[in-house]
Amino acid sequence: MKMSNATTMVLEFILQCAIESNQKTVMICALAFIYFVCMFGNLLVILVITLNPQLYAPMYLYIGTLAVIDLANSSILIPKMLSALLLGSSVVPYAACMLQMFLMAHVEEMESYLLAFMAFDRYVAIVYPLRYPSAITNKNAAIGVLVSNIFGIIFKSYILIAVSELSFCGTNIIPFCFCDYPTVVHISCSEQPKYLLPMSASVVASGVFPLVLVLLSYSRIAIEVLRISSTGSKIFSTCLTHLLVVGLFYIPLLLSYLLPGAGVKLSTEAYNAMVIVGNVLPPMLNPIIYSFRNKEIKVCIHRLFTGKRNQASVNHD
Template sequence: MNNNTEVSEFILLGLTKAPGFHIFLFMMFTFIYITTLVGNLAMILLILLDDHLHTPMYFFLSNLSFVDFGSSSTVTPKVITGLLTGNNVISYNACAVQMFFFVFFATVDSYILASMAYDRYAAVCKPLHYTTTMTKHVCTCLAIASYTFGILNASIQTGDTFSLHFCVYNVINHFFCDIPAVRVLGCSDKRMNEMILILMSSFHIMFAFLVILISYLLIFVNILKMHSGDGYQKAFSTCASHLIAVFTFYGTVTIMYLKPSSSHSMDTDKFVSVFYTMVIPMLNPVVYSLRNKEVKNAVKRVVQRSKLCLGLVPY
């Protein structure tokens, strides 16, 4: 690869070397991926079709579903194909593309969650000014900013990683081209690259998390001022789903990227990676719909309209 590397392809070791687990993992990951696609695409479609869900909260939720769909599709199909065919080779360029989109979607995910936290703050703490605070223009700007930060972070992280020299050894001890797993193969000095990884990851993770933390501190203070049991319950139900998504996402990402490479255990990293690349994108639609009456009612309305259009029920 000209001046940068002598390696033209990488070999992904995957989750396990035991052939007996491959069929089980193939079936499990295929089920997870199909569930992820159906759940997230159904959530996006439901929000588009039902006018009652054309609100800031569901605008951000549809973006979160799109990001989860993209994140899972960046990693899971290659894993499933490798388990089925035994071909775990990925080209140099394909590895760089996979890393770019993975970092892109992960970064956008964190900022969408931060935008949702701000939206919940406006809904709970400033209900009378909510419609003037969370306008379409504000929501669009927050979404555009999230995707812009994603592109910038992914470009810097991927470019920084693939600026390393990769000399002969090309076996990645992972199931996808994650940054720590690829960087460990570099045969040039990696100290500056590692510093950039920690600084960039810390900035994006902590900045978004700080927005979430401040938003929920203000929400908590506002809840303490409430004297109504209904107020407590309404505020909690408004924020509960989002808090679950925040804790699962930031818990796993912090374990992976806010520590030096010397502290990484690849076995642990692989387990954590399965959780945030496959499981979380599958769970988010479930988390946001399970206790959400608005989503359940929207499903009923869409189903009823579909039956009417098909002539299955009388007008």
């Protein structure tokens, strides 16, 4: 660091994972296993959807995009965490830290929007099946993903602007295994509300609002499927499984952003756990929940590994 009057010009940050030494081995093994499962599962989903033209439908476009986002999310976070845990402390250049913060926030936001799109897709398919082919098309799905990506970049651009204005007068040590925007604001000597309140507003727009859409969609689906005697229980069970994954993603991350933005200071352990659970577990579970339980994708995976041709038609709904 370079000194400039009462403030410090930060050229790098030091990551110090707030994990007990006797727990590091377990954490390293767990993260390595989760990363392997995440990479294998999501790459397999992308490969299967790419190689099978019969899966070129809106829902599979969403599933493939979710797999790409999950790969990015895990790769942005887990390798750096493993490096920090193995080395004990890790020096990160200022620019690299800023990039990790921005990319983490962006992929979280993209996944939030995408889960809302997928819930709405199921809502239309189940509640208004006759309108589904015209309302949910590949073109509409692609436009939705593209527009949400653009809005995600706009909503999270405040991170790069705010960080460039921060000054530091105490420390450049981040007590986590990753670079994190609220923590960087807290260790700075800048006026915190000015930089944390926009974060809360952005989280409401890109996190709370999509979550409300997801809950409304699945609530309406639940009401509809309860009227169906033959397949209602199966669809309802699937919806509950999806809601479990949604909860694992949304709840920890929303709390980790909204509480600091509201001035509530979380313990290092609690904050660390929230960010890790919200960013690490869903990318591992999503291929299982959204893909491997899907009949059409399972048929294509079986065909990929066995080389057998299956002449059964694929139902895109």
